[in-house]
Amino acid sequence: MRIAAVQLSYGDEEPFGARVERVAGLVAAQAGHDLVVLPELWAPTGFDYRRWEGEAQPLDGPWSAAMADAARAAGVTLHAGSFVERLPEPGPDGNTLANTSLVFGAEGERLAGYRKVHRFGFGSGEPKLMEAGEEVVVLDLPNGAGGTVRTGLSTCYDLRFPELYRRQQEAGAELLVVPAAWPLARVEHWRLLGRARAVENQCAVVQVNTAGTHADVPMGGHSQVVAATGEVVAEAAHTDEVVLSVELDLATTAEYRASFPVLADRRL
Numbered sequence: 001m002r003i004a005a006v007q008l009s010y011g012d013e014e015p016f017g018a019r020v021e022r023v024a025g026l027v028a029a030q031a032g033h034d035l036v037v038l039p040e041l042w043a044p045t046g047f048d049y050r051r052w053e054g055e056a057q058p059l060d061g062p063w064s065a066a067m068a069d070a071a072r073a074a075g076v077t078l079h080a081g082s083f084v085e086r087l088p089e090p091g092p093d094g095n096t097l098a099n100t101s102l103v104f105g106a107e108g109e110r111l112a113g114y115r116k117v118h119r120f121g122f123g124s125g126e127p128k129l130m131e132a133g134e135e136v137v138v139l140d141l142p143n144g145a146g147g148t149v150r151t152g153l154s155t156c157y158d159l160r161f162p163e164l165y166r167r168q169q170e171a172g173a174e175l176l177v178v179p180a181a182w183p184l185a186r187v188e189h190w191r192l193l194g195r196a197r198a199v200e201n202q203c204a205v206v207q208v209n210t211a212g213t214h215a216d217v218p219m220g221g222h223s224q225v226v227a228a229t230g231e232v233v234a235e236a237a238h239t240d241e242v243v244l245s246v247e248l249d250l251a252t253t254a255e256y257r258a259s260f261p262v263l264a265d266r267r268l
């Protein structure tokens with residue numbers, strides 16, 4: 001499966017609309033890949049909370065339409081990272097925003113949405129402004145070899161909660177896709193936890209982070225693609241905007257699971 005992990009770098013000077021146009025062009029240039037993945041909240045920014053209300057959009061708003069067009073132009077499955085979703089009505093916490101990821105098929109059709117379950121901010125930011133997602137999302141994506149790969153969706157801070165990934169694994173996931181806006185200050189956790197989620201679930205992991213600095217928060221980069229064995233297949237340097245173009249051999253996941261069947265030894 002040919003995967004493009006698109007690590008975006010941006011600062012506060014680039015307006016929302018200009019960034020959406022730039023990134024749509026970058027996605028459209030990824031023809032030939034089976035799956036293209038973007039980071040978390042790359043258009044409204046992960047840390048400039050004050051902008052979220054003004055930049056929220058409905059599920060079928062202009063951000064979503066631009067990403068659907070980009071997927072169609074490239075003829076790829078696109079995990080568009082996440083955006084600030086304007087919910088049709090307030091959720092249980094009284095908020096009308098959510099941190100929502102969307103996946104589009106090669107015809108531009110929406111295949112899945114995932115609302116971030118674990119909100120980051122310790123009383124400010126996401127827990128204050130956003131509703132938490134409540135669903136584990138696992139879906140079949142084209143694997144580039146005429147079949148599909150069962151894929152679990154999660155976002156950034158979710159990576160610290162292994163029970164979410166175990167549920168994805170139990171639902172058949174062999175590939176875990178994790179867009180993020182993870183700060184440089186804790187980037188070693190990001191690298192370590194991605195490998196841990198791969199090893200403990202015997203799943204390949206695609207982690208796509210942002211780089212650059214916004215709202216005075218330097219971002220960590222270090223997007224990585226990890227095989228089910230825990231081997232890092234590709235990793236980005238922290239400062240660059242870069243497309244990691246990776247051929248991920250998913251057949252080795254089944255072989256590895258059969259040769260080292262640790263998941264069969266769970267005691268519940």
Ligand SMILES: O=C(O)CCC(=O)C(=O)O
Nearest residue numbers: 120156157181182183186
């Ligand atoms: O867990 C962390 O250290 C960072 C998480 C984060 O930045 C986020 O979820 O947006």
